[in-house]
Amino acid sequence: MRAVADILADLPPRLSQLARHWQRRTPDALAMIQGDIRWTYAQLGEAMDEAGVLLKELEVRPGDRLMLVGENCLPLVALILAAGEMDAWAAIINARLSEREIDTIRDHCGARRVIYTTDVSAEATLHARQHGAQMRALPRLGSFAVGPLNHECGSEPVEPGNGQVAALIYTSGTTGTPKGVMLTHRNIMFVGAVSGGLRDIGPGDVAYGVLPMSHVFGLASVLVGSLYGGACLHVAPRFAPAQVLADLKAGLTMWNGVPAMFAKFLEHLRLTGAKVEAPCLRFLSAGGSPLDPAIKAETEAVFGRVLNNGYGLTESAPTICQTRLDAPRADCSVGHALPGVEVRIVGPDGKDIPDGQVGELWSRGPGTMKGYYRAPEMTAEVIDAEGWLNTGDFARRDADGALFIVGRAKELIIRSGFNVYPAEVEAVFNAHPLVTHSAVVGRPAADGNEEVVAFVQVAPGTQIDAAQLGEWAASRLAPYKRPGEVVVVGHLPAGATGKILKNRLAEAARNHAYDNL
Template sequence: MTDQSQSVAVPDLRRIHDLLDQARPDRRLLRDADGRAWTYGQMADLSRQMAARLQAHGIRAGDRVMILSENCATYLAAVMAVSRLDAWALLVNARLTAAEVDRLAQVAGIRSAIFTPEVSPASADHAERLGAVSLGALDCGDLRVLPIRDAVAEPVEDGPDQTAVLIYTTGTVGEPKGVMLTHRNLLFMSDVARQLRRITVDDVTLAVLPGTHIFGLTSVILGALAQQSQLVMMPRFDAQLVLDQLARGVTILPAVPQIFAALMKHLNAQGQAPCTDSLRYIYAGGAPLDPGLKQRVEKLFGLVLHNGYGQTEASPGIAVTRMDAPRSDSSVGVAVPGTELTIHQPDENGVGELWTRGPHVMKGYYGNPAATAQTVMADGFLRTGDLARQDPDGAVHLVGRLKELIVRSGFNVYPPEVEAVLTDHPAVTICGVVGRAVPGDEEVTAFVTTHAPVTEDELRDWARARMAPYKVPSRILIAEALPQAATGKILKSKLLDHFRSQLEEKETH
């Protein structure tokens, strides 16, 4: 077990909007996608105005309010406005499909939703489809929301253990699990991010990771607010725009490994070198970091590429590399300060399931006490479902997963969800979906048998129309039969080896 002696003194705050209210009002907070600058005082006022309109609309304490958005000032104001009302912010990426959005709205029992059409065409489309109404103009734009729905408000806790955000770990089918994260969880992790990155009031962090993802919310956005530093909001990743922002004074760049790979590809294609005069800290998380990519990024940027590991249920930080102890390997570092971790029941090679405990662990899964009991132990340890080993110095190395979860470009993909969509196609008989390791990432790979003519492209188009892009399989192999047990269950562990020659043969063409 690792019990970090370094502790984190969580600020004496009750709600996440206190991060705004305690700041110097004239200090710059963010630069939005349209170039407008916002101070902490202006954002605090905007969130109060939005909260007043939401309350008049019918939002109550304990209600779930979907924020269907991409990164912008309206997103941050909405999160803080919902906090002021003691409601729960259901964070949803606007790029999800209609079916996925509708499913989450249903299982969460939302009271209303807030949209960000001024920066997100996808959010605007959802608003139009769902019949959004206007609550009038604010400084950030027209406040578009859903008409009030019947919903049961949850009980409110006066202290920081009140639920702040709800983030679901699956989408259209099966049983989605809504992770309840409290104000204490988020405030703790924002202070961890502030300390580990040694953020100062002069730092400028590029918020290119979605704020609807826990990595973007706490490690990036709230981490900057905890030190009253600045953010640059970017609704969607664009390699040239990221490089332009680096040249304009960004000092901290957190991203998934695939973003760093895309930046390098763009620079190589353009024959450019990045302007890193102000950049001082770069960090990769949300997906496996390939050692080769780490070395190439470090050579190009002239900085150590730090690494970390977490999951939504841990707000998300579990382990991270330290600035004063840079690593040359792909270790995810040591336990987050103020937390502990253990390798549960390690085998002869020291490999076991990674468990973590501390103020970062979720309150539970919304409306699913059975799943909560299976994941959070009676002594407070969170079972991550990931296999790892630990060096004598505490450094953690991830080995694999107990679960089938695929992490693609930093986004979670659940095979049963993809399988359900593909097997719904009229020509498909059975389907198995697994993750396939590629340099720095995982591919979603599907294997199907069919009973009518269909092509791989047709199946991919079918999936693309029904799922978010990152869930669509990179490869769909159509086979005569799949390896199965006597019961008919597909032997997923054998799929990649069984079809290795076909997979490799197509890659050579």
């Protein structure tokens, strides 16, 4: 891979110029696949042109926020790129959010227009109807809906170079309050270029675009990484294990997912007896939440390929570190920091601590966000004057520089004066042969202590109860780590990426209310 300084120096001002480069250089090369639709790079360019004309007709101006409510599809790609090309910000929102959440984000970002990808999303169609959007259709973009013009929208200043905000990604984190993360063209292209470069992504690759583009993992690592390398992106609106099998057989070379996706895929194989045919697959990677050793081992056994791992967060666009192709790991380390990214492990006193000890992970690099939109105080809480971002995650670093994520600081459970890291307890449950996935949260106890509560998802039709699972864990965990309650569930509540919604589980645990999970 090229030197980071050279990569940064050569990044164009806008994301769209990555696609334009390949439009000029290899116009007939395949750029996008969705179902039976194929777009070459020339056709992607035509779609971007069509989207740009549409946005001008809709009176979207430089510095405006264009809210895109939908799920992964080719028109969404064209609209994201066209918005950036005209200096508007793309606020990319997953249509599976509730009406209240959509309204809150729309009001917060002050969207000039809202466009809904109705062709691929029943939820987007429902939101469009509720907001009085009008149906439109264009030759390349197909059908979509357009919300009314917001005359009260004020435009933000246009920044020079690639410091302009490209995307506004909303994340609630552990607070439950949506925060708009401002990611610049440079932030996103840096991660796409460097993370993609470490995967050797290039022409001839077919990357799986099943991670939502409303999430920065799907946007930067997958979409922009593919565009930077001149690869083809196979777009999938939603994750469905049976469809994954078909898409793998059709020629996917790369699949980036979250651990919950791989867990559900493995469960599907066990339940159906289906066999995996992946003649072209060369790269598998997980990120977005802790990778469990059992999921890693079973995935690798099924595919005969290493399941790589990585770590990041929305505020870092997202990748901070990832494992390397030339240095496969048997453990669940998230690898080394990306070239160009600095990391620190910080103790309670704010000072760096030695390798091998657990502390808070801080990072600094070209992917670090511009800040939270309309929230400078919140930005100052997580980014210091020297540009260091406090990730809010506990980690340790081995002597060779490899990082291990121990857990989120806000999810840490303190029981009898001891620290309990949920990922460690989850790993024990996930090692059980009848368990698909698990999630562990803390619950305040009457004595000021915290209880450990484990939610365990088992395969359909499985005959195992909470007591048996409790005994399994008790024989493998120190007494202070053992769950005070085990709740067996048919499925764990998850967001659009498949990431487990621990806020909902923690609330259910506090209220002992499990019927609506």
